[in-house]
Amino acid sequence: MDSAKVGIFLSESGTELSKILDLDAITSYAKNIPGVVLVERESEFWRGKGLQTISEAVKNRKVNRVVVADTLPKLSEVKIVQAAQDAGLNPYLVEFLDLKHHCAWPHRETPSEATEKAKAMLLAATERAKLLEPLEKLEFPALKSVLVIGGGIAGIQTAIDLADLGFEVNLVEKEPFLGGLAARAGRFFPTDDCAICVQSPASDVKTITHTSRKCIYRSGFTEIPNLNVLTNSEVVSVDGVPGKYSVTIEKRPRYVNESKCVSCDLCTAVCPVEVPDDYNAKLDTRKAIYMNTPNVHPPVYVIDESACKFHDCARCVEVCPTDAIELDQKSEKTTLNVGSIIVATGFQEYDSSVIKEYHYDDYPDVITNLELARMIDGFGPTTGVIIRPSNHKPAKKVVMIQCVGSRDKRWNEYCSGICCMISLKHATLIKQAYPETDVTICYIDMRTTGREHEYYYERAREMGIKFVKGRPTEVTRDPETDKLIVDVEDALLKRFLELDADLVVLAPAMVPAEGTKELAEMLGLELDEDGFFKEYNAKLRPTETKLRGIYLCGGATFPKDAPTTSLHAHSAAMKATKFLKTGKIIKDQRTAVIDEEYCGDCEFCPVTCPYGAISLEPTTEDHFVARVSELLCEGCGICVGTCPLNAIELRHSRPNQMLAQMKGLMAVNGTSKPLVLAMCCSECGHTAVDSSGMAMMQYPANVRVMKVPCTGILQVHQFLDAFKAGAQGVMVVGCKSDGCHYEVGSQKAEKKVELTRTLLKEYGIEPERLEMFNMVYIEGDKFVEAAQLMTQRVEELGPLRIPREG
Amino acid sequence: MEPREKRRARSPGFSDAITSRLGGETITLCYQCGTCASSCPVARITERFNPREVIRLSLLGEKDEVLSADAIWLCCSCYNCQERCPQKVEIADVIYALRNIAFREGHIPDIYSEFASAILNNGRIATVSKFVEKKRPALGLPPLQPTGLDDVRKILSATGYEKLRQEEEDA
Numbered sequence: 001m002d003s004a005k006v007g008i009f010l011s012e013s014g015t016e017l018s019k020i021l022d023l024d025a026i027t028s029y030a031k032n033i034p035g036v037v038l039v040e041r042e043s044e045f046w047r048g049k050g051l052q053t054i055s056e057a058v059k060n061r062k063v064n065r066v067v068v069a070d071t072l073p074k075l076s077e078v079k080i081v082q083a084a085q086d087a088g089l090n091p092y093l094v095e096f097l098d099l100k101h102h103c104a105w106p107h108r109e110t111p112s113e114a115t116e117k118a119k120a121m122l123l124a125a126t127e128r129a130k131l132l133e134p135l136e137k138l139e140f141p142a143l144k145s146v147l148v149i150g151g152g153i154a155g156i157q158t159a160i161d162l163a164d165l166g167f168e169v170n171l172v173e174k175e176p177f178l179g180g181l182a183a184r185a186g187r188f189f190p191t192d193d194c195a196i197c198v199q200s201p202a203s204d205v206k207t208i209t210h211t212s213r214k215c216i217y218r219s220g221f222t223e224i225p226n227l228n229v230l231t232n233s234e235v236v237s238v239d240g241v242p243g244k245y246s247v248t249i250e251k252r253p254r255y256v257n258e259s260k261c262v263s264c265d266l267c268t269a270v271c272p273v274e275v276p277d278d279y280n281a282k283l284d285t286r287k288a289i290y291m292n293t294p295n296v297h298p299p300v301y302v303i304d305e306s307a308c309k310f311h312d313c314a315r316c317v318e319v320c321p322t323d324a325i326e327l328d329q330k331s332e333k334t335t336l337n338v339g340s341i342i343v344a345t346g347f348q349e350y351d352s353s354v355i356k357e358y359h360y361d362d363y364p365d366v367i368t369n370l371e372l373a374r375m376i377d378g379f380g381p382t383t384g385v386i387i388r389p390s391n392h393k394p395a396k397k398v399v400m401i402q403c404v405g406s407r408d409k410r411w412n413e414y415c416s417g418i419c420c421m422i423s424l425k426h427a428t429l430i431k432q433a434y435p436e437t438d439v440t441i442c443y444i445d446m447r448t449t450g451r452e453h454e455y456y457y458e459r460a461r462e463m464g465i466k467f468v469k470g471r472p473t474e475v476t477r478d479p480e481t482d483k484l485i486v487d488v489e490d491a492l493l494k495r496f497l498e499l500d501a502d503l504v505v506l507a508p509a510m511v512p513a514e515g516t517k518e519l520a521e522m523l524g525l526e527l528d529e530d531g532f533f534k535e536y537n538a539k540l541r542p543t544e545t546k547l548r549g550i551y552l553c554g555g556a557t558f559p560k561d562a563p564t565t566s567l568h569a570h571s572a573a574m575k576a577t578k579f580l581k582t583g584k585i586i587k588d589q590r591t592a593v594i595d596e597e598y599c600g601d602c603e604f605c606p607v608t609c610p611y612g613a614i615s616l617e618p619t620t621e622d623h624f625v626a627r628v629s630e631l632l633c634e635g636c637g638i639c640v641g642t643c644p645l646n647a648i649e650l651r652h653s654r655p656n657q658m659l660a661q662m663k664g665l666m667a668v669n670g671t672s673k674p675l676v677l678a679m680c681c682s683e684c685g686h687t688a689v690d691s692s693g694m695a696m697m698q699y700p701a702n703v704r705v706m707k708v709p710c711t712g713i714l715q716v717h718q719f720l721d722a723f724k725a726g727a728q729g730v731m732v733v734g735c736k737s738d739g740c741h742y743e744v745g746s747q748k749a750e751k752k753v754e755l756t757r758t759l760l761k762e763y764g765i766e767p768e769r770l771e772m773f774n775m776v777y778i779e780g781d782k783f784v785e786a787a788q789l790m791t792q793r794v795e796e797l798g799p800l801r802i803p804r805e806g
Numbered sequence: 807m808e809p810r811e812k813r814r815a816r817s818p819g820f821s822d823a824i825t826s827r828l829g830g831e832t833i834t835l836c837y838q839c840g841t842c843a844s845s846c847p848v849a850r851i852t853e854r855f856n857p858r859e860v861i862r863l864s865l866l867g868e869k870d871e872v873l874s875a876d877a878i879w880l881c882c883s884c885y886n887c888q889e890r891c892p893q894k895v896e897i898a899d900v901i902y903a904l905r906n907i908a909f910r911e912g913h914i915p916d917i918y919s920e921f922a923s924a925i926l927n928n929g930r931i932a933t934v935s936k937f938v939e940k941k942r943p944a945l946g947l948p949p950l951q952p953t954g955l956d957d958v959r960k961i962l963s964a965t966g967y968e969k970l971r972q973e974e975e976d977a
Contacts (some may be wrong), residue, residue: 408892409894474845
């Protein structure tokens with residue numbers, strides 16, 4: 001590589017900067033830095049003449065490194081880097097600094113000190129620029145196919161979206177029929193219409209209006225040519241990387257050939273085996289060959305393995321007019337290659353039997369909301385009649401109990417969010433059909449947030465549904481009358497009520513679907529403390545995970561009502577589209593590199609990497625070395641900070657680049673105060689410094705700011721280097737401990753700081769010279785406070801004495 | 807009726823005083839669902855005690871009302887409320903904390919003072935007269951064992967009871 005010829009481009013920002021900084025003095029200082037061949041001054045460099053100046057300097061090969069001191073570099077960076085690249089310079093050879101917000105404005109009360117600090121900042125940027133290496137863009141393949149796990153309304157809607165957009169979509173459902181919880185719920189709030197209603201796919205040629213919506217079974221979405229539906233199937237293993245996953249699916253035998261069955265019902269008519277119907281809350285029975293309801297999809301019978309007598313009976317085989325029944329079907333495994341995976345596994349009711357005082361297990365007339373939904377459903381076991389399961393007689397008095405196992409520190413601490421609305425929906429549906437039925441809802445707090453939801457509550461009161469504010473302590477049964485008694489305090493009246501009931505309906509907490517934990521392990525995804533899939537960022541990226549290419553939608557992240565589930569499904573489809581649409585993944589090369597000669601296969605880095613980007617691979621000498629996947633590496637450098645042998649470096653933040661920068665910042669003081677180095681992460685830490693400058697908050701100019709990708713990259717020796725370079729105090733400024741952009745970086749840095757402090761003590765150096773601070777962008781005042789605190793502290797401690805080495 | 811001004815919380819720091827006491831730590835978790843009240847065998851038979859109300863008044867800073875009333879002394883310590891509280895408020899323990907505060911503030915029903923003196927003097931809550939004692943064999947009961955008064959006093963002294971009593975007497 002040619003020797004570095006650095007061009008410095010110094011922005012004057014109109015006339016304001018020169019009122020504080022002595023730009024002429026800075027310019028002549030810059031001209032004398034070794035390696036600097038050009039210093040240009042313009043009002044700004046991110047547009048017009050300034051931008052042209054940079055382009056020309058590069059084009060004429062006057063410079064091969066560009067240092068830009070521009071205002072708001074975080075904004076202007078994109079344009080300047082693009083211009084440099086267009087002019088023929090590798091974009092990674094451009095270095096930025098912000099003299100306005102990091103120097104002039106926060107030190108406007110001490111202009112001569114600010115000028116000296118500006119010199120140090122320019123020196124640091126130049127020294128770093130000299131050591132920068134050109135980097136390339138990396139390209140990885142992305143298959144234009146998606147796996148959607150879960151065939152409830154979330155999975156179906158996301159699958160339709162993606163299929164309409166032209167992706168190959170595989171929808172896997174573990175039950176024999178599609179629809180998930182929605183199919184059992186029957187009706188949904190806030191529309192009070194069918195739960196299994198979905199938008200028509202674009203491929204439906206009869207769909208002439210965009211307003212069309214149809215039941216799952218007649219929507220025709222399963223007939224979209226590029227949509228493959230696999231029911232009775234489960235994901236058993238997942239391999240590969242984002243853009244190119246290999247997924248093994250096991251399809252359990254249905255014993256009925258899906259392409260032959262005509263759903264004529266002859267088989268169920270002759271089947272002699274009758275078992276309680278789990279799907280319908282055991283309120284009726286079904287045959288060993290069955291469909292959940294007549295409107296299921298696919299419209300193909302399934303045989304219950306645990307009930308069927310197979311070849312000992314085989315009467316269904318005899319009557320089937322299309323020879324669809326195949327009693328010798330076996331499990332089949334298929335492998336799918338997909339670019340992206342969407343998890344739509346939903347949620348389920350919590351097992352109410354653990355709350356012993358409500359006797360869900362003991363009393364048949366204590367049921368759950370989902371079981372009540374089966375009764376209300378016209379297709380259900382009671383054809384819509386509300387009965388007492390103990391004697392099948394109509395229930396005249398219904399008491400509902402909210403928050404069963406939710407908002408309860410003993411079981412699930414969170415509010416499931418949808419149960420108040422579910423109970424209101426059920427209560428009003430019962431009242432509508434049977435106005436004489438007495439319905440009481442016992443609640444702690446009624447939560448009806450959301451569009452139209454409060455109206456539900458109002459309508460329920462109008463209809464004469466009773467509300468008792470109080471959580472019942474117990475449900476008992478009068479052995480003589482067989483009536484249930486709900487013991488509750490009306491907390492508003494401070495009066496004890498014994499509500500008698502024919503039917504008690506519990507509103508259980510909604511918890512993650514069965515198998516969530518296993519699937520998370522298979523996919524390498526994290527779960528939150530409640531056991532749901534953890535989204536990447538609750539505020540901004542609710543359907544993404546920390547793994548590129550894997551998305552979440554619907555109740556898999558938290559219980560959701562239908563409108564929110566739809567939003568989620570469409571969002572996940574959009575995210576997968578963004579990821580796959582070009583067929584390739586473009587990444588930059590600012591990734592970790594491992595020096596295999598020094599790597600001691602200690603397993604620290606593979607365990608620490610938040611993205612699973614590092615694996616240990618065997619070498620020829622019966623020795624393992626760590627290898628970094630450039631596709632998975634996010635460039636945080638946490639592995640660098642973890643490696644005990646200094647065998648890892650992060651491109652563009654290599655130790656020599658960081659050391660040169662550090663030395664530069666410490667080379668010029670110009671203030672009467674001892675130097676303090678603030679090592680700030682590029683996310684919240686560095687932007688907090690920006691915000692303090694923007695607000696013109698003042699802190700002493702002896703505080704020098706150095707940007708690192710993430711504080712997790714920092715190593716113990718770098719703190720010591722800072723002291724050696726002349727810092728009397730070192731601040732590490734990172735994101736909040738639980739808000740690190742790279743998950744664990746701040747936590748790792750905190751530990752490293754703690755360790756170094758112990759070490760400093762050993763060396764006879766005051767440990768309080770080093771401290772970690774955590775802040776977010778808007779906390780510029782916190783940075784100023786920290787800068788002042790550290791300055792004052794090192795002033796009081798007096799000059800740092802570094803003991804002789806050895 | 808009291809003027810509105812006066813009906814504001816009298817002792818806003820009262821809940822802090824409770825949470826800083828052993829047993830009282832969890833009181834602020836209460837969300838007033840009433841499970842404790844409907845679980846309470848005492849509340850069933852008298853309006854003078856309702857655990858939910860005691861907690862509510864305490865959190866609102868109604869210190870005098872809570873400490874001077876007999877409600878907190880009526881809890882029978884069955885722990886049913888504590889067992890069923892969905893927020894894991896240690897209700898029965900909160901009541902103990904309140905009793906301790908009440909005692910400190912000079913609110914203790916006479917009967918409790920009498921019990922305490924009796925234990926200190928005789929090692930028993932109630933004095934058993936010779937007349938009653940003589941009936942024991944007829945009822946098939948073994949003769950009363952000596953109470954080991956010295957040991958009882960040692961225990962009471964170790965737990966700080968002596969000191970409290972002394973303070974009370976001085977006051």
